[in-house]
Amino acid sequence: MIWPALILLFMFILAPAIEIFRASIFDPEFTTEHINRIFGRDIYLTILWRTIKVSLVVSVLCAVIAYPVAYFIVKRPRQQQFAFLFLIFVPMWMNILIRTYAWMVVLGREGIINSTMIALGLIDESIQMLFTSGAVYVSMIQILLPIQIVTCYSAMTEIDFDLVRAARILGASPAQALRRVFLPLSLDGTITGMIIVFMLSMGFFITPALVGGPTDLMLANLIEMQVEQLNWGFAATIAILLFTSTLLFVLVIRSLSKMLTKFLGGGNL
Amino acid sequence: MKQANVYILRLLAALMSMVIFIGHANTQSRELVVAGAGGVVANTSQQIYLDPLSLDHDINITRVSAEARRMAQLEAMVRSGNVLWDTVELSASDYPIGVKKDLLQRIDYNIVDPMQLLPALSRREFGVAVSAYSRVLVVRSDKLPDGDTLSSWADFWNVGKFPGPRSLSGRPEDNLEFALLADGVPLDKLYEVLSTEEGLDRAFSKLDEIKPHITVWWRSGAQSVQLLSDGEIYFSTTFNGRVSAVRESGIPVEIVWNGGALHLSFLGIPKGAKNVEEAHIYAHERATNAEKMGQYIKVIPYPGFAAGLTDYVDPEEFVSLPTHPDNLLVQFSANEEFWVDNLEKIEERWNEWLLQ
Numbered sequence: 001m002i003w004p005a006l007i008l009l010f011m012f013i014l015a016p017a018i019e020i021f022r023a024s025i026f027d028p029e030f031t032t033e034h035i036n037r038i039f040g041r042d043i044y045l046t047i048l049w050r051t052i053k054v055s056l057v058v059s060v061l062c063a064v065i066a067y068p069v070a071y072f073i074v075k076r077p078r079q080q081q082f083a084f085l086f087l088i089f090v091p092m093w094m095n096i097l098i099r100t101y102a103w104m105v106v107l108g109r110e111g112i113i114n115s116t117m118i119a120l121g122l123i124d125e126s127i128q129m130l131f132t133s134g135a136v137y138v139s140m141i142q143i144l145l146p147i148q149i150v151t152c153y154s155a156m157t158e159i160d161f162d163l164v165r166a167a168r169i170l171g172a173s174p175a176q177a178l179r180r181v182f183l184p185l186s187l188d189g190t191i192t193g194m195i196i197v198f199m200l201s202m203g204f205f206i207t208p209a210l211v212g213g214p215t216d217l218m219l220a221n222l223i224e225m226q227v228e229q230l231n232w233g234f235a236a237t238i239a240i241l242l243f244t245s246t247l248l249f250v251l252v253i254r255s256l257s258k259m260l261t262k263f264l265g266g267g268n269l
Numbered sequence: 270m271k272q273a274n275v276y277i278l279r280l281l282a283a284l285m286s287m288v289i290f291i292g293h294a295n296t297q298s299r300e301l302v303v304a305g306a307g308g309v310v311a312n313t314s315q316q317i318y319l320d321p322l323s324l325d326h327d328i329n330i331t332r333v334s335a336e337a338r339r340m341a342q343l344e345a346m347v348r349s350g351n352v353l354w355d356t357v358e359l360s361a362s363d364y365p366i367g368v369k370k371d372l373l374q375r376i377d378y379n380i381v382d383p384m385q386l387l388p389a390l391s392r393r394e395f396g397v398a399v400s401a402y403s404r405v406l407v408v409r410s411d412k413l414p415d416g417d418t419l420s421s422w423a424d425f426w427n428v429g430k431f432p433g434p435r436s437l438s439g440r441p442e443d444n445l446e447f448a449l450l451a452d453g454v455p456l457d458k459l460y461e462v463l464s465t466e467e468g469l470d471r472a473f474s475k476l477d478e479i480k481p482h483i484t485v486w487w488r489s490g491a492q493s494v495q496l497l498s499d500g501e502i503y504f505s506t507t508f509n510g511r512v513s514a515v516r517e518s519g520i521p522v523e524i525v526w527n528g529g530a531l532h533l534s535f536l537g538i539p540k541g542a543k544n545v546e547e548a549h550i551y552a553h554e555r556a557t558n559a560e561k562m563g564q565y566i567k568v569i570p571y572p573g574f575a576a577g578l579t580d581y582v583d584p585e586e587f588v589s590l591p592t593h594p595d596n597l598l599v600q601f602s603a604n605e606e607f608w609v610d611n612l613e614k615i616e617e618r619w620n621e622w623l624l625q
Contacts (some may be wrong), residue, residue: 041617041621042621043617043620043621043624046624047620047624104499108499108501109434109499109500109501110499110500110501128484130485130501131484131485131501209488210488210492213485214439214480214483214485214486214623214624215623215624217620217623217624222620225616227338227341228338228340229366229612229613230340230341230344230366230370231613
């Protein structure tokens with residue numbers, strides 16, 4: 001019986017999504033007013049581009065950091081693996097807002113880093129770390145990293161390590177075995193994780209709002225502003241813009257990763 | 270009338286009705302559902318207003334916390350014809366949206382204020398003012414240059430005389446008036462100037478001057494006082510009601526009433542509310558009972574206009590209330606209608622300006 005699931009899916013996901021799409025062009029009659037407004041001024045596309053840029057940087061950095069961590073865990077004995085995974089899960093259970101506030105305590109003018117550096121005599125005056133784009137990157141990466149590690153890890157557990165051993169027996173150097181056997185096999189999980197992180201980043205708004213500077217406005221912040229004023233139509237249009245551009249970039253990442261897998265697996269030594 | 274998203278609104282309303290229905294299995298003859306802020310505001314109004322009211326009039330009162338997206342929830346209920354709230358607390362900016370979107374019903378002042386004791390400014394057609402709050406400049410007095418006090422918006426703009434990190438709200442409707450005041454516009458000419466294109470340009474070019482010195486544009490009242498407490502910021506705007514908590518935690522902060530923005534918040538009755546009579550009884554208590562208001566503002570310093578309120582307030586505390594005559598004199602009344610009509614246009618310019 002798949003019907004109950006389909007009905008739930010339709011009622012709570014598909015129908016509202018269709019409704020948002022409808023609201024963006026019918027208000028209540030057919031109108032391109034909202035779409036014209038988005039393309040009529042630079043502000044919306046500027047913020048869209050910023051959102052995409054932040055999300056891409058966060059997802060790439062998460063992937064780069066998570067990969068060796070996941071590899072390290074997968075190589076441990078079973079018992080230890082669970083212990084490490086548990087450690088990674090703990091911060092994930094914490095509310096995003098709390099973790100963001102924790103970063104504010106760490107990065108602030110009178111925060112832990114600044115006061116330690118002043119006490120050690122490394123700096124004379126506090127450095128502005130909070131309310132900068134850097135703070136947004138650091139806290140978003142910290143918040144999203146566990147998701148990437150876990151996705152990466154579960155993909156790596158599927159890999160048959162005998163294949164790596166076979167490559168070594170057939171004369172590959174450790175680096176070659178890693179690059180031509182292990183990396184292509186694990187790439188899929190990494191890309192999946194990257195896509196999840198990318199999609200989550202595109203919708204972030206609490207963290208940039210709290211630790212970011214004046215220019216760290218994300219598209220989700222704009223949607224929130226419109227909903228606040230009950231401008232459902234325009235809010236829906238921005239949501240559609242966010243949705244389509246996210247979809248587009250996910251497809252781009254997917255096809256790039258396919259090319260990369262082919263290149264790594266089939267390329268010359 | 271924009272009627273987009275009826276489906277989502279209905280779904281929201283249905284979900285909310287389920288929630289309320291569950292907590293509501295036992296029904297008495299008289300009912301009242303009161304929606305408003307949660308936290309300390311909820312507890313205080315429960316003790317001072319709702320519990321006694323429930324006993325005296327034999328009304329079964331349900332309190333619903335509605336903070337974020339309150340107006341969206343209200344719209345959902347009114348449009349779907351299933352109104353669950355009988356009264357709702359409306360902030361200064363909620364009220365004109367509620368009027369514009371036709372979500373509120375007329376207040377019957379024969380019940381709410383039969384003696385006609387409330388001042389005209391608090392008797393609005395679709396809501397009765399129950400409290401006043403101010404957005405004011407707040408200063409960390411320990412971070413000031415020796416012997417100097419910051420006392421006006423011009424001083425806030427004077428970064429040479431008063432150096433230090435500053436913060437303002439990240440929303441245009443919280444700032445443009447202050448910029449004009451700093452530029453020398455008198456209190457009673459603010460909205461006249463702001464309504465013109467030149468006036469808007471004037472406000473933005475004044476903001477250009479201060480922009481490099483704004484370390485952070487705050488997004489919630491809680492954040493603004495947090496910044497002051499942590500020493501991230503020396504001078505910031507915030508709501509007057511949040512200042513005493515900071516002071517009590519031992520941090521020296523002073524309110525600059527000069528040039529503050531006075532806002533009223535209201536109690537409204539949604540269109541299609543089920544218990545209109547009980548709602549009016551509650552509105553009467555909230556707006557006119559001076560004794561209870563006196564107790565209430567000991568906890569939450571947002572006073573209303575009940576006649577004789579001064580008898581129930583400690584004179585020393587009265588000085589730090591937004592409705593003290595001295596404070597009223599130096600503040601301006603925020604014009605919410607202006608902002609409802611102009612916010613969309615100005616907000617676009619504001620966001621562009623912020624990103625430059």
